[in-house]
Amino acid sequence: MSCATLILNSMDIVASDSENSNDEMPLVKRRRLSGSCNATSRRTMVKKLWFPDGDIVLAIEKRLLKVHRRRLCCSTVFSDMLHIPQPPETDQIDGCPSVELVGDTLADWEVSLGWIYDHNYFQQNIVTFDLLSGALRIATKYDIGGLRQWAVNELLSRWPEDVANLSLNALPHAAEAINLAQECNVPEILPSCFYALSVQKFRSSADGGRSHIILSPNDLRRLIAGREALQDALVRIIVDPLTEAGCYNNAFCGQCAPRRLEYWRTRLAPDPKSVWSTWLVRELEQMLRDDQFVNSLCSDCVHAHLSTIRWRLGRLRCSISSFFLL
Template identity: 35%
Template sequence: KRRRVDEEDTAETSFEQATRHPTFWYHDGSIVLHVEETLFRVHQSFLSTHSEVFADMLAVPQPTGEEELEGCHIARLHGDQAADWEKLYLDTFQPVQSNTRKIMNFLPGVLRLATKYRFRAFRKKAIAGFTSLFPSDLPSENSSKWRPAFAIEMIRTAREINCLEVLPYAYLCVTDALKDHSDIYNLEQLPWMDKTVALSGMIGVAQKQAQHMFPFVKATWHSPPAASLSTPPAACAVCST
């Protein structure tokens, strides 16, 4: 059921109650982004230059009577996370260099915003980092590099931003840590669709291993005929041949 407008306004944090970001509150900024309970005072020129969505939005004259703070229009960004915007600006003005763990921490948030607001250059850079962490060709010496919890987060992010080429390696990182195939059902953060795909892959790998790595197992083992299940093993005609 859709909430009433007045209920939405009550649930939202007013800009008077929100906190100014300690780093990304530029005194010469020309627009205030209100994200969750945080205010970012940034530059319209930066947003319109790099984001197609903001370029279109800021090209439209703002109506009179809109919320303003220190002469800057306030843009409420519904559904965004303040931490994601912080990471996007940090990655832009204080980029992480040669630190894989920090890159991993930045990727999901930057990718979400870059995809949603069409920061094309940012998305291209983030996708390159994403695919380098989850390659489509698995190096022989690198079997399962990332923890399942992080791999699951990346699977959800990949679905959200439509970067599906990273999924096979991410599935491998998740399934390699399982002791039994059925354990995949206990991964609450992994969507059911991905559980199904991952389980299908696990079964496929097991079948290929039986076919190509251990063919003698299939050649020497067989299920006894159904009729023999009620008789002693010695009565199995197949085994006696």
Template identity: 25%
Template structure:
């Protein structure tokens, strides 16, 4: 009796299918699992240091091929990821799209890093760095009032968490401080640990390392925003120091603001300075409080990475 087929022989019985990405004049076959893509060595070598290095290597005589095109197996890469990267390479309008799905961005980031498609890597990473800037001015420019919606990535419930995970996996460290902060103010504290349901029924969850960072950051930010040089340090100022014309009234309004938001656990170190107008302080206090908020917001931003146990902005580099 013959022995049962080995796992390798079982796998060989699975039919191989051609992807829609099949250029009849292509010169190389990329195979992911049981899906093949026929493309051009010249295109791969032009954009990828990895494939450029392979181009001149001698091919073994027994290497499998299709219509004379050598087959390169892409181990551990999904068909979806490979197809997405190849569309980005071959479609000149791919990156012209105003918004891209995070799934496409994640796929291209993974493979362009792995196979050294540097230009593609930088182009797709820019979508994430644009949405999660490193300067306060750029952060403010993305907001409408105190709200924010992404403009270069398709929005959905769970996007913030997926952004953090993708940035961490691909060592885009400069993205993390802003993304962490947005995750804190854009979801409930329990969501950090339990996750957020996406519209397709799946759950967006943060990796444990990011859960820890967000937990540390929430505590540190809540404390720092009320310190004397923080965004709301002006709540401790005595109105009389700034030529206040309504000393008792302004003192009470400042205390009321402080008490209300401390009790609520409000986290808003980068709220708009225009919010001060709603406090109805006297003219002199309004001027002084706005000035204090401007400097406090900037200081909080300058320190933002450190609240999440990350290096300072100047040391926080992306590994592209």
């Protein structure tokens, strides 16, 4: 983002008589000096982010925050802007220059300033998806390296690059995370986001029933294409669990082969009553650790069985991106 979107401006400040709450205080009436604001606009200060010794005022939505320039300089965008000499006629609010942050939300800035003023902020607060996305949006737009790195790491802990590391934490907000990843340039989480969404059945509203509203038509197409590809992969296994071309072939052990065949089909058969589709990656991981079944096979078949699972798991992990047309 360029500095051009930050407007050092002369704002129209009027006293608020209706939007006052515990953390807001009305500002005194000021004469309108520029054409940038509507004559009837009302702006109230946010008390908890109004530092008496602050030296810059941020205008966000209809709120005013008085903060410290040196704190904002963790942002490359602010640092560059604040080092440009300002004309003396720049309007002042409470003795400070003001910056209107167009298109931002107060909620996103509250989170980001929380971190800017105290890097332990996120250890003291429950990191909800809204909090995380707010921090990432501001960090990306204003180039705040440390905050962005924290947010990206947090996203990767929920939607890791390798779908094998996906946990139940990946299921909520998977659709919102797709939009966020695109808005804030974090493409590495997309395969896991789409995969997390694809194991949730639309008819069960397991995704909250909102994915079709949240996703763009293009992303909805990716999701459908990915689900079809996963379904094809699952059907291929169920039709031919032991001798699929490429997998370790030891299907002729009279003692183990019928049981292995049955095992694959039982483990992976879709359950019509479940709110989830078959979570193939997770099932394969669990099959690898199913010692009870593995130990019931003869030694040759143990090797064949585990090799076949690993081969399918590896192929699936490599294919997720292309399944979702990423």
